[in-house]
Amino acid sequence: MNKLPLKEQAHGEIERIFRILLPQNGLAVREEQITLCHAMLDTLLQNNIALCDAGVGIGKTYAYLTACILLKKFAPHGPAGSQPVVVSTSSVALQDAIIGEYIPFLSRIFLENRIIPKPIRAMVRKGKERFVCDARLSQRLEAVKDKKKNAEQMKALLSLRSYYDLDAVTGLSEFDRRQVCVPKVCEKTCPLRNACRYHQYLKEARSAEIFVQICNHNYLLADAAHRLQEMRPLLNDYRALVIDEAHKLPDAARQMYGQSLSAEDFRELCDLLAKEKYILSSQRLKEKFTALLGAMCRGELLEEAQRTAFILTPDREAALRDCLSLLRQLQKQLAPHLPRWLLYRLGTTEQALGLFFTGDRRYILYIQYDRDGSPSLCAASREMPEQLRRALWLKDIPAILTSGTLMAGGSFDRTRQLMGLSVNQRLEDFIAVSPFNYEENCLLYIPDNLPRAQMGSEKEAKCLAEQICRLVEATHGHTLVLFTSYSLMGAVYNQVKDRLSFPLMEVWRHSQDVIHRFKQAQNAVLFAAGSCWEGVDFPGDMVSSLIIVRLPFPVPDPISEAEREQYPTLQDYIKTVVIPDMQVKLRQGFGRAIRTETDTCVVSILDHRAAPGQRYHQAVLETLPNLRLTRKIEDIEDFIRAKKGPDYFMS
Known part of the structure; x- marks a missing residue:
């Protein structure tokens, strides 16, 4: 019988899991991941709140899921013993990965090695507008049965007899979606109320057998609002909260409280x-x-x-x-x-x-x-941080907030301020540095001869086009060019479209088809803005050159102007808000460059304000990992020749 205290037993299991069991199943040993999991488990056991900045390649999802499972095993007693943990994310893709890949993988290994007695069960929780109302579906099918309707849309409607999750069906028109989704209020007189699939889903979700409840940030905040107003909660009472992609929580809060x-x-x-x-x-x-x-x-x-x-x-x-x-x-x-x-x-x-x-x-x-x-x-x-504080942080519940971009310029101050955590006594910070060898596998290029053309001018577009063409030729395509403005992207695109010897593509907003074609082309050039600054994965050689056209400073708008009023001087506002927000966005963009241990990439910043000796050069260096810095395009050519194999240079 193991006579060690339960806490020590739990930490011992972390060592066994990450050093023996997971490597036996194909995962590498990563010291940063192990240290992160220990820190997360301590946060949960001590009922604290942790901001965990986890660099690319850490494997933070395995770390926090393991910590939560060990919490259930080694701290099972008390009123919260049977309560689930909630994992809140920003993206559907991460939710799908957690429920379809991470949890089944860990559950299998932990069962085989007797760490847990039965499989870990998880469920995605979503708003009722994301599910089919069986009564409304019947009405809709009856209404269109004698009408001519697009074959794909009709097929989508009919498939809802088998799928109650609207997100699982493609080809459904927005109009049909609104017609068949569960209404905001289910009438008690509905004849299908007790038999409909949505209510069966709710019944299963409330079962004590579901240990991990997965939702998005908006749903988490909606649940918190219900609790504050003493309405029926949307989520089961939970014993621990994990907020992944936590840098997106303020955006969800602006939407929720606006x-x-x-x-x-x-x-x-x-x-x-x-x-x-x-x-x-x-x-x-x-x-x-x-x-x-x-x-x-x-x-x-x-x-x-x-x-x-x-x-x-x-x-x-x-x-x-x-x-x-x-x-x-x-x-x-x-x-x-x-x-x-x-x-x-x-x-x-x-x-x-x-x-x-x-x-x-x-x-x-x-x-x-x-x-x-x-x-x-x-x-x-105007009260978003305080609203977040009341909604989430006053509860006596441990919480882990994690992301690759919670820190700006070596500080969590901006994140604390946005999250309503500036004066929280339970708060602790943790930094898990990416295990990737950036000094060896990445080269930073910031030319010092960039002309200071007026932003948005034709001269600026021409200067940028010249630099981009030279860089694309130096790296033989394989290039992602990130813009902060769609109008500038369009102007530069028109300047380069007839000059490149590699396929050139442009992404406008959420064009997944273009991104797919870029990945298939291998050596193409992709112009992108907006959502492509984060959440898009280009592993291997497909992005071996990342060009950041301008430093991603936030665009002034009424919200930022209102925030500026809170600071005594413009300089204070720039130092406290503008530069940290730029640094977070720059880290997100930089994350497109190196996605695996073996990736190699040149990162170019074509903003004259980032050049050595200029105003924001130091802020850029504080944001990025330690990198070799060059001002010569010849160094880029040498780097690519040294790092890439013969297949890279083939059309």
Whole structure:
């Protein structure tokens, strides 16, 4: 019988798992991963909150899942003994990997070696709008059975008889998705209420057999809001919380604690009224909403999506007054007749519009314009860090927040401030440095002869095109070029498209087809912006040259202007907010370069402000791992020749 204290036994199991069992099943021993798992387990056992900055290649997912499983084994007693852990992520891809790869892999190994007595069971928790309502599906199929419908869309609708998760079905139109998803409020009179697949899913999710509950950040915050308002929680009571991709939590919080109303929201509300047979009310409301949108429209196509401060002009004030008056009137008149959820929708729309009519100072009010000029009314909470603090950190529950970009310039200060953790007494920090040999496998190129052309000018586009063409030829393609602006990307693309001897592709927003073609081409050049700065994986030789065109400073907008007001000087704001935010984004972009131990890559930064002796050179060096730095393009050619095999240079 093992007479060691349970804590020591748990840490001993970590050593056995990562040094013996996982290597026997194909994983390498990584000292940083083992140390990280020990730190995470201590956080859970001591009921603390940890910020864990884990570099690329650490294997943090195995580390925190192992820590959670050992918590269940070695601290099983007390009221929380049977409670699950919650793992919150930002991306669906990571959720799929956790439930489809990581947990089955660990569960098998731990079962075979008698670390656990039965398999670890996990479940993805999502909002009800992501699932099929069986009653609404039957109604929808009945409605379209005699109508001509796109074959792919009809196939998608029919497949929902087998799949209740809407995300598991491709080819489903957004309209059909809205028609068949579970409504915001399930009517108690529904004849299928107890038999429908969604309620069976909820019943299974609430079972004590489910140890890992996986959700996204928005769902986690929605659950916290329910608990604060003493409503029924969305998640089971949990004993520990892991927030992976934690750098995305503030974005989710801005969305959760803010308000937004788009043309699509207005149109959907009118359609819902029409569906309930209130045609005249729907038409009247549509007229008022159209007038409101017209008072905000730019009437022009934009090169970039833009945010502008909301100003209550006389025409906007009149349009808002008309909308609010009609919404109140409809709620009063239709209260006895409308479903509760639709009446609630009218109320929340009135409440959101009221913020703009009264100029509510608790919110930053702005208009979001899409590239086609379509406006959305948006209100961002000024109290987001405090709201996060009340929602998540006042509970007596241990929490691990982890990501590859929680730290900026060697400090967690900006993350603490955004997360509402600045004064938390349970907080501890942990840094797990990437095991990759960057000094050997990566070369940093920052030329010192870049002209200081006006940003956005034709001269800047020409200068960048010249540099990019030289770099692409030096590395024989295999290049990812990251832009901070779609308009600049388009201007440079037009300059280089007829000059390169390698396939050239452009990604606009979420074009997965283009990314797939780039990976297949092997030696192509990909121009990208937006979401491609993180979360896109290019292992091997396909990205052997990463070009960062500009340092990714945040674009000034009403939200950043409001934050700037909190600092005594512009210099304080730049030092405390602007530079750390740039550093986090730069780390995310740099992470596209080296994805495995054997990858080799040249990283080029073509912003003159990053050059030696310039204003932000030191901030760049603080952000990146230790690298060899060169100013000569000849060094790039030598590096590629030394690191790449003969196949790399073939077309």
